[in-house]
Amino acid sequence: MAKDIIRAVKGTVDFYPEEMALRVWLYETIRRTSESFGYQEYEGPLLETLELYAAKSGEELVKKQSFVFEDRGGTMVALRPELTPTLARMVAQKQGGLNFPLRWWSYGPFWRYERPQRGRTREFFQWNIDLIGADSPEADAELAAIAARFFQAAGLQPSEIVLFINSRSLMDRELGKIDVPPEIRPEVFNLIDRRDKMKAEAWAANAFELGLSGMQFETLCSLLEDGNLWQTSEELSRFFEAAEALGVAEYMEFAPYIIRGLAYYTGTVMEARDKDQEFRAVLGGGRYDNLVGDVGGDPIPAVGFAMGDKVIELVLQKYGKLPTADALLRPPILVTVFNEETILDSMRLAAQLRQEGLPVATYPEPERLGKQFRYADRLGARAALVLGPEEIQFGKVSVKDLGTGDQVTVDQAQMAAKVREILGLES
């Protein structure tokens, strides 16, 4: 590797054309899914004041995992580590002038100052989608259905990805029933969330340190194994009925041990994982009814989720659902340049084809035709045109189908139709 190339910033990502094609594909799939449910695209600033995040984001996120700096005017700003506080701010700012319920989605870059690992970089893209101003279980189910329909649109089957569903209010009630004091419930939630990551003994020891009795602990364990617990909850019963009606219930599974780390979730929580849980969560979200109030607006119920670009790509790759760059790139057709005398003729011909709506590149200088054809081939071009002295003399042009190798010489008036035929387009 060349030694004198200045390195990219750690954890950032280069999008070469192949990767960019994939990013655009992901964006398009997200956009189509979001719009099919009637959601509108929006975007916030990439920089926010640190104060905004101090309002509600986790301590760890703001203090340790954000790119923070002082601007020239002395304001502490952060490269946004998440979008939800921005969304809450935007809603609070225009609260009186918005048409609730809002259905908004966004896809853009975020930054977290973390240790890069598989499925995690410091700069990444994230899909955020939220329904603001409704607090029904049916609204929650709509968000879950959007996630499921996205998986479907990306080609993932229910046998390959699962959307786990739980309710913090249900779990809160259950903890109340066994007299777990409200003060320690956030810590118990945190413990539940970490169950899969810890050894059983260590997990139990942790539970007793929090002050759970032996009986409370046992009840908690059986709760977490109870796949039918949702039936005792009216909201979750309605949620799953709605999911059924939305036609995507097969992607969902009740999971009492899913809590999500984020402190601001208040009701339903959801988390998608690949079926054998090889990777970290693909997406996470839930109901957060206090957030807009926390940034100074009137309290308003909301539900939403966020999905990063890295883990979904790993999952799609694992199941062979990631489109290849070949399938996504849209190469131009190539007009070759025969020699110095004819280069302007080639450029005029290319201009004419562009007027016809075709994507066209000319070779930028005279060069052996073999080299120009090889270039076209490597571009993935489907057709190449040759305009040599013989063609020019008779007002013709040679059109070669690079897939079949067939070449015909036609009047220039017919060339666009011929190219369309090769590309398989309607004339």
Next chain:
RNA sequence: GCGAUAGUAGCUCAAUCGGCAGAGCGCCGCACUGUGGAUGCGGUGGUUGAGGGUUCAAGUCCCUUCUAUCGCCCCA
């Protein structure tokens, strides 16, 4: 922020105990100066991530550092 493993040509990798840095693919050229892919032949390929140390001798051993990967932490 903590612990561990790795880094050799554009890519994938090899190099015995510390003893001449190699192969395949790719790339370039020629066969084939009005035509890509296939084939054959020839060629280009490196400060062994970087810096320092030990040694007659370092890709190999030691230290530092960077990057990637795995785990911890965290996951909005």
